[in-house]
Amino acid sequence: MTTKQPTKHELRTQETRELLLGAAEQIFIRDGYEQAELGEIAELAGRTKGAIYGHFKSKEDIFLALVESHALSQRAAMRKHIESSTSIAANIAAFRQFFVDFAGDEKWPLLLLEFRLYTIRHPDAGERLQKVHEAIIRQDEESAYAALLGPAQKGKASVSRAAAVHAGLGMLSALQLEAKFSPLLVSQGTVKNIAGKVFDALFETK
Amino acid sequence: MTTKQPTKHELRTQETRELLLGAAEQIFIRDGYEQAELGEIAELAGRTKGAIYGHFKSKEDIFLALVESHALSQRAAMRKHIESSTSIAANIAAFRQFFVDFAGDEKWPLLLLEFRLYTIRHPDAGERLQKVHEAIIRQDEESAYAALLGPAQKGKASVSRAAAVHAGLGMLSALQLEAKFSPLLVSQGTVKNIAGKVFDALFETK
Amino acid sequence: MTTKQPTKHELRTQETRELLLGAAEQIFIRDGYEQAELGEIAELAGRTKGAIYGHFKSKEDIFLALVESHALSQRAAMRKHIESSTSIAANIAAFRQFFVDFAGDEKWPLLLLEFRLYTIRHPDAGERLQKVHEAIIRQDEESAYAALLGPAQKGKASVSRAAAVHAGLGMLSALQLEAKFSPLLVSQGTVKNIAGKVFDALFETK
């Protein structure tokens, strides 16, 4: 076996890291990046601030680690969905489902919004940001998406596949935000309806 | 007339208020609510913090006043657009134009996003928040929008007019955010294309 | 009159600055730079940490301001001493007195030692450091000191006037330190004796 037995230290480390990221998720979503307090995150995780700084370099670092972790699991989930599919039409259907589910999620969209705002306002946050971007964005996106979903329509008003994915996810984040903002007007059901419509419009799937 | 002639003093006061709001706009958009510093706002306006507290009660207050001011001028502009229109089709066209312009604006969408986030996280912010909401939202919205744009489609997947307006504006805010986040992928031109598609999808105008 | 009446604000500012620097002197000397607490300095001055940051940019800044202030008053005092002197011999006597007094001072030597250590360990502390240096050190030192004290002896073992001044002040700082370290062995009287001997040796005044 190449995987050696994990020691208790390693187990503890892993457990703490997950506890911290779990707590960070709650607090960052609830309070936003700036208002989130590391002390509260630690407390929620049953640890102290000292533990946070044993695992992460800074508040920024734990935030980015959280986004990265979400992105990776998100991507893995999607890959699984699509692996079992054989036709472009099926891919599109799977992708559509992913979109709708994404809009309906109450956590990830808000986290992504925070991340977008943070990134715009800290363009020099450095290499860590690069890694997170790579976890969200793929290389050579357009061809990858074209292979998945078929090429984009041609024409003046057409939108490339990659742009559609990005803009779509961004807009759906805001849709969930809106649902939280005016829950009476924009229910979770409405969110799903709208998400579907937007997907169809962006990817022009008759 | 109840409105008396403004004195020189009042003019000066009014000017300061506008200077402050103008500076606040820049700083709040650039840094976000939490990171924005009142000192910097004052400095940019050529005043000091004392001036801010002469005109506003708190940081929250100047932020909300800014959003309210934008909302009112926005609404006035739209009203003007529509007043000259006579048919529902023309209304829809005018409204579509408003949507596309909104998405292309580089300030107001970001401000609105900040406002949404702030509101969600400070639901008990009190009466000031109410006034701002009223500036953005109308009473009896659905019927107002229906009168303007015609009734929404019926059916399981249909979306009410009011919900469409809210969700649409929210999503377009995020679209502009995306344009700032990935300018290479989502250009300002793409923003307008997508804004149009989303409008058509939401309001189902063949 | 060119000097306009100071406002109460300016008076208060000046007073607070002096209070803070006075308190800083006590604490920095007693505890050293690292162990000194800004809170204690503020408290001793009857102000709060907020006040410190209204007057100085950082802990480093208040420390350097303190050293600079001391250096300037020190230099002014010496200049006064020497102005009234007419011959080189009288200058030397005045300088010797200054040396002995310096060694006997219980504050300034320790402050200078802290400053030396700080400077060595923070070579990149920037322009502020330059200003402080200029307050302590003169330009074109050698000729200035030569004019004051006569030229240095020639020969292999001779020491330039400027080097003698610097090394001398440094060593006397440590002498005072030693007096604090072993008060029984090195009394304040011994300090003055030794300071005189060292001066004579360095400046080779028979």
Place this chain on the structure above:
Amino acid sequence: MTTKQPTKHELRTQETRELLLGAAEQIFIRDGYEQAELGEIAELAGRTKGAIYGHFKSKEDIFLALVESHALSQRAAMRKHIESSTSIAANIAAFRQFFVDFAGDEKWPLLLLEFRLYTIRHPDAGERLQKVHEAIIRQDEESAYAALLGPAQKGKASVSRAAAVHAGLGMLSALQLEAKFSPLLVSQGTVKNIAGKVFDALFETK
């Protein structure tokens, strides 16, 4: 024999201790006591903080152990020098050489300065401090030094042998500090020149 053969285990332990002290020397000299980080010391020694706390009780303890170790080896070296000497004149010459070498050393003087400052500021540091003092200072110093160097001159301005030794070493520490502070003005060559002059002045050796 009470000293039994060291086992392999004990050798390893001894080696670690020396590694740690070597690393500590570098870090304490470079950063000063307060700024020195135990983590960095451990890393430099190729160990972890756990190892430090296996060998020493605290940060203070390793610092004092370091000073003590230096002092002991220093004293041993000097004893060797002097053992081979037969006349007081030769002793004085040997002692002078020791002084000049001390001033030229780039480590021990700085360490001693740190120790002096630390001691002044922690007078109640307890028994550990006593041990270190005994390593540096001898009992019945004056008679010991008088035997070595001849009695001190009599007279108002005379300085006892013991005081001269202490004050001398203290001042030379600061001399090396000055060389690091203004290397252009006070070169290592100048340091040796001045050290010699100061020695002659303090011990009044024609």
Place this chain on the structure above:
DNA sequence: ACAGACGGGACATCCCGTTGTT
């Protein structure tokens, strides 16, 4: 003996809002 994780607690820094002044 040594490694690694974590607690615990301190502290510089920051900035909003208040107070007295002009």
Place this chain on the structure above:
DNA sequence: AACAACGGGATGTCCCGTCTGT
């Protein structure tokens, strides 16, 4: 109305020393 100084209080960051495990 506007300025300027200051209080007040929070919080990210840091690091020593302990404790468990190997």
